[in-house]
Amino acid sequence: MGEEVKSLVVEEEMGVVESKEWYLVSYAPHGVPTTDHLKLRKVRLSIAPESIPDAHVAIEMLLFSVDPYLRGRFTGTLDGLYFPQFELNQVITIFGIGRVKRSNDSKYEEGDIVLSASFPVAEYCVMPSSEIDAKIDAASGISLPDYLSTLAWLGIEVVADPKPGSNVFISAASGGVGMIAGQLAKIRGCRVIGSTGSDEKVRLIKEEFGYDDGFNYKKEEDLDAVLSKFFPNGIDVYLDNVGGKMLESVLNHVNKFARIPLCGMISQYNQVWTEREGVRNLLNLVGKEVRMEGFLLKTHFNRFGDFAKEIEGHIKEGRLKPKTKINFGIESFLDSLNSLFSSSNIGKVVIQVNKA
Amino acid sequence: MGEEVKSLVVEEEMGVVESKEWYLVSYAPHGVPTTDHLKLRKVRLSIAPESIPDAHVAIEMLLFSVDPYLRGRFTGTLDGLYFPQFELNQVITIFGIGRVKRSNDSKYEEGDIVLSASFPVAEYCVMPSSEIDAKIDAASGISLPDYLSTLAWLGIEVVADPKPGSNVFISAASGGVGMIAGQLAKIRGCRVIGSTGSDEKVRLIKEEFGYDDGFNYKKEEDLDAVLSKFFPNGIDVYLDNVGGKMLESVLNHVNKFARIPLCGMISQYNQVWTEREGVRNLLNLVGKEVRMEGFLLKTHFNRFGDFAKEIEGHIKEGRLKPKTKINFGIESFLDSLNSLFSSSNIGKVVIQVNKA
Structure with missing residues (x-):
């Protein structure tokens, strides 16, 4: 044991790190993925200065955003249109935040906190700096996971752009996107109703996230009736996180010029x-x-600066209260992903890979 | 007989006209409508100057645009969302062109040619001048029915806004909307493929309307395969006139940032x-x-001026060749409407109610 620890320390000094990473073994068209589909492996990666090509950076991963869309990236060809499919035997990619360890690009320096929609699901990586989507001001005073709520902000502020008083409906209302989207719509002066999968979550979206009201869709046999009840004046914005029957029911209640951002x-x-x-x-x-x-x-990463500024203001001034479920270690990736499909989470699911 | 004619002439001199009009007797949730649902009646209407209220006009109808959406307006409550339903025992309304016979609004004078999306399906009417959507320059040199192609123009120029070289697909390609939309997309420099319901129509869209290619959907068992064949590089714009299975198939071939205007x-x-x-x-x-x-x-009637200017230029300079099927007399309304659902028409179906 002592020997091994010693040799690792020596290697890291020499610029070699050990990095665990998730790669795709086989596509999973049905059901939730298992270790038959995604496997963890350990590699040794040189991050010595001479190993970083021009316009590349070495990144130490800090946080990953665990989102349902990832599931669509390894269903195989039948679903190829939805998202480019991950390639077999390749490390899968994810939206996250990392720290620059080495840089061979003058735009980045060691210690920079950066964000990318296409980090490998790994502990470390060397990648083209062009894959970095934004830099984060680590001294902003808000916590790093809060920068992973960009999608919710885009849905409300950019795509839906609701007026004060608009009737806004959000499905998966207590989830990573819904929780922030609902609060942002409230800040805009909208009337916001959420659907979610348990009575406890209904209580939560009202008490913690400030939704005007909500319902547990699992207890409603007639979605049409429940939407009639909560939206006597129709729906102006529906932020769709679920699709299927809920989307169909909403389409029977939309107002003129309604907007439906599909997250x-x-x-x-x-x-x-x-x-x-x-x-x-x-x-x-x-x-x-x-x-x-x-x-x-x-x-939409060209809007990241606007997002960051707005979200920092809302959080510091107490208008926005994010809730984050942090799982620790890259090993937790598969369970974290599958937890999204079991309605077991509240708020945003994030993996802390290395300490910030 | 002689007596009756004489009295009618006298009445018209006095400002009374006889006007036939279509009104709704019962909703038709299924199938094509019949005279069980829509009936023609004859009324006498005073258009004497003293009978026209302030801010009203008397209109002699010239042309009606016969479009499939009309069918959706009398299916009854189950479909109430699609369009406001026509009311029972009321005259139904339509998009058309009329001539001002009397005006009690300084914006309009006798002889003006005007357009409205909500004319009654009648030979004459007295209506609020606010229901007039645009005035037409009768001396423009293009024929009046060509001003009824506004929807096709909106679909391509305003909603889809394709770039040169875009891959554009248009369903119901030889119909009233498709025929114009396809030509407008070609004028924009797009590659345009159409689907239609007969081999003869496929020939027509290529030879007369300038489509790059087309297919007869009735002869294709596998829409997916035919779209793969015609769109090896995917679809950038789909102007949807049909919905259902065709729309679903298109969604398996869309490119990034595709636009789908739903006509x-x-x-x-x-x-x-x-x-x-x-x-x-x-x-x-x-x-x-x-x-x-x-x-x-x-x-979108605020864009009518742009539409008129553009369409007048295209037609006069020979770039755009509309095809119109003109049926004569208001009596032809029900048959004209039902003809849309039997694939029997080529081009736009218009009813000439009174002579222009």
Whole structure:
């Protein structure tokens, strides 16, 4: 044991780190993924200055954002359209925050805290600096996981852009996106209703996240009736995190010019698409002149500065209260991902890979 | 006989006209509507100057635009969301062109040619001048029916806004909207493929409307395969006129940031929505960041001047060749409407109510 520790220390001094990483063994078209599909392996990686090519950086991973869309990236070809599929035997990638350990790009220096939508799910990596999407001001006074809520901000502030008084509905309301989106819509002066998967979560979104009201969709047999009850004046914005039957029901309650930012569709990931329940009333989009729009982080990173400034202000001044479930160690990745599909989480699921 | 004619002439001199109009007797949730649902009646209408209230006009109808969406306005409450339903025992309304016979609004004078998305389906009417959406320059040199193609123009120029070289797909390509939309996309420098319901129409869209290519969807068992064949580089714009299975198939071929203007969904009108085939792959909208958007004429009439100027230029300079099927007399309304659902038409279906 002593020998091994000693040799590792020596290696790190020489610029070699040990790094565990998750790679894809086989696609999983159905159900939740297991270690038959994703496996952890250990590699040794040189991060010595001479090992970093031009315009590359060595990164020590700090935090990963665990989001449902990841599931869609290894369903195999049938779902190839949804997201580019991860390649077999390759390390999968993720949205996260890391610290620059070495830099061969004058824009970055050791110690910089950076964000990327395409970090490898690894403890360390050497990657092109062009893959870095933003730099974070580590002295801003808000905690690093809060910078992983960009998608929720984009959904409300950029894609939906609701007016004060708008009727906003958010599904998966206590989840990583919903929790922040609901609060941002409230800050904008909207009336915000959420759906979630337990009575406890309904209580939570009202008491902790400031939703005007909410319901437990698992206890509602008639979604149409419950939407009629909560939206007597119709729905102006629906931030969709679930898809399927909920989306279909919402389309029977949309107001003129409603906007539907599509963040993800958690009800849809674990089946091949031909087995999914179809949405039968898209015609309502025509009559109500509704805009339904998918959006991804990577496209909108030019807005990261606006997001950071706004979110820092809201958090410091107590208007926004994020809730984060932190799992520790890269080993927790598979369980963290699968926990999203069991309704067991509240707030955003984050993995702390290395200490910030 | 002689007596009756004489009295009518006298009445018209006095300012009374006879006007036939279509009114709704009962809703038709299924199938094509019949005279059980829509009936023609004859009324006498005073258009004498003293009969026109302030800010009202008397209109002699010239042309009606016969469009599939009309069908959605009398399916009854189950479809109430798609469009406001026509009221029972009321005259139904339509997009058309009329001539001002009397005006009690200084903005309009006798002889003005005007356009409204909400004319009654009648030979004459007295209506608030606020219901007029635009005035047409009768001396423009293009024919009046060509001003009824506003929806096609909106779909391509305003909602889709494709770049030169974009891959554009248009369903119901030889119909009233498709015929113009395809030509406008070609004028913009796009590659345009159309689907339509007969080999003859496929020939027509290529030879007369300048589509790059097209297919007869009735002869294709595998829409996915045919879209793969015609769009090896994916679809950037899909102007949807049909909905249902075609829309679903398109969603398996969309490119990043594709736009899907929803004009209408002709495959969807004659069933109640719960009986329709659902679209199962909306998740593709997320991964490809697609925008799908319904739009209606009424909302965009502020752009009518741009439309008119552009369409007049295209037609006069021979770039755009509209094809119009003109049916004569208000009596033809029900048959004209139903003809849209039998794939029997080529080009835009228009009713000439009175002579221009």
